[in-house]
Amino acid sequence: MWFDIDIRSPLPIYDQIKRGVREEILKEKLKEGDPLPSIREMASQIRVNPNTVARAYRELEMEGLIMARQGLGYIVVSDRDKVRDSVFESLSTELREPILRLKKSGISLKRLLEVIEKIWKEMN
Amino acid sequence: MERNELTLDIQNLEKTYKGNVEAVRGIDVKLEKQRIYALLGPNGAGKTTVLKSILGLINYSGSILVLGRPVDEVREMISFVPEEKNLYENLDIEKTLKLIRRVSSRFNENQARKYITHYKLPCTKKIRTFSNGMKTAMYISLALSADADFYILDEPTWGLDPIMRDDTLEFIREKVIAGKTVLYTSHIIPEVEKIADEFYIMINGKVKYSGDLDGIKEKYRIVKMPFDEKELDSCTDCLAAAKELNRLSIIVENSEATERFYKTDEATISIPDLEEFFQILVRSENRNSR
Numbered sequence: 001m002w003f004d005i006d007i008r009s010p011l012p013i014y015d016q017i018k019r020g021v022r023e024e025i026l027k028e029k030l031k032e033g034d035p036l037p038s039i040r041e042m043a044s045q046i047r048v049n050p051n052t053v054a055r056a057y058r059e060l061e062m063e064g065l066i067m068a069r070q071g072l073g074y075i076v077v078s079d080r081d082k083v084r085d086s087v088f089e090s091l092s093t094e095l096r097e098p099i100l101r102l103k104k105s106g107i108s109l110k111r112l113l114e115v116i117e118k119i120w121k122e123m124n
Numbered sequence: 125m126e127r128n129e130l131t132l133d134i135q136n137l138e139k140t141y142k143g144n145v146e147a148v149r150g151i152d153v154k155l156e157k158q159r160i161y162a163l164l165g166p167n168g169a170g171k172t173t174v175l176k177s178i179l180g181l182i183n184y185s186g187s188i189l190v191l192g193r194p195v196d197e198v199r200e201m202i203s204f205v206p207e208e209k210n211l212y213e214n215l216d217i218e219k220t221l222k223l224i225r226r227v228s229s230r231f232n233e234n235q236a237r238k239y240i241t242h243y244k245l246p247c248t249k250k251i252r253t254f255s256n257g258m259k260t261a262m263y264i265s266l267a268l269s270a271d272a273d274f275y276i277l278d279e280p281t282w283g284l285d286p287i288m289r290d291d292t293l294e295f296i297r298e299k300v301i302a303g304k305t306v307l308y309t310s311h312i313i314p315e316v317e318k319i320a321d322e323f324y325i326m327i328n329g330k331v332k333y334s335g336d337l338d339g340i341k342e343k344y345r346i347v348k349m350p351f352d353e354k355e356l357d358s359c360t361d362c363l364a365a366a367k368e369l370n371r372l373s374i375i376v377e378n379s380e381a382t383e384r385f386y387k388t389d390e391a392t393i394s395i396p397d398l399e400e401f402f403q404i405l406v407r408s409e410n411r412n413s414r
Contacts, residue, residue: 047297
């Protein structure tokens with residue numbers, strides 16, 4: 001498993017790791033019951049410190065996406081649909097800042113929704 | 125974690141040099157195993173004095189335990205790269221390796237040769253002829269090949285080109301993945317962002333901030349606005365506030381305190397990166413001490 005970590009991103013690094021794992025589940029590259037790379041393996045693959053990977057894994061476990069099994073490391077215990085909700089939640093907080101800037105510059109909600117709809121449709 | 129598991133435990137360290145120069149004014153530092161710590165600060169902040177105290181190279185007041193014991197009992201568990209990368213200038217690499225092999229039992233020569241090959245250092249030229257970057261690379265090759273538990277690195281990337289620097293950071297990271305602890309100092313903040321788990325920012329002999337990068341991103345916001353003396357004086361709930369040319373930059377906790385700036389038209393609010401955070405903190409402190 002590999003994903004890119006952007007040190008300069010405003011998003012905390014452990015959060016980027018969590019997001020990376022979630023996206024692997026969404027893409028079904030990781031399925032229920034699959035093992036995750038060990039903390040050490042993950043650390044050297046994505047070039048972050050073990051301590052940060054450990055934090056990301058701990059939080060994913062608290063969120064019920066993965067589970068530690070004694071001696072076996074972590075396995076995935078969640079499926080695509082459950083993960084989708086938690087992805088939505090974390091992405092929507094990121095929208096706050098740009099929406100706020102739009103609002104400050106006097107853009108109406110109606111116009112914002114039109115733009116969102118346009119971008120959405122362009123992607124299909 | 126029990127106290128004796130700390131790799132480094134400094135309590136109330138103070139150091140005054142001759143002529144009443146206070147270099148370090150009472151700091152506490154606690155380093156846990158398997159992490160990378162960066163010690164940051166402007167020139168003269170007291171960083172090197174802290175490192176020298178840890179290594180017992182100077183007298184100090186306060187208590188310092190390394191791996192739970194006085195430094196003299198665990199000296200062979202520490203590997204150190206000093207600020208001055210002085211090697212035996214008249215030896216070449218082969219002779220240097222031979223010398224170290226003879227005096228140190230914890231030296232992994234094969235590992236050192238791998239680093240030396242990676243850095244493409246010439247084995248038969250006298251070290252005297254090396255550039256600053258090559259001397260640093262040589263020192264790193266030797267220091268990281270010592271089988272230690274605690275690596276103390278003072279400016280370990282000094283003089284290295286960007287490629288060598290990045291590779292060196294990854295060599296340091298490998299140590300931590302293998303369970304070791306690293307304390308290092310650097311002037312290059314983006315480098316610290318890349319590799320440190322936690323950092324201590326020292327200014328004028330005191331620790332002004334300690335924590336991790338993710339914590340800064342979550343806990344603080346940076347507000348920038350046109351300079352305004354009144355705003356600067358009224359900033360009592362801010363961590364730091366500094367004048368940068370004609371701009372006022374403020375570090376404020378990401379809470380209700382930030383909300384009032386959201387209402388100000390001229391203010392921009394951003395999530396801090398370490399460079400900005402460091403600069404505002406240092407400038408703010410310089411202003412207060414004047």
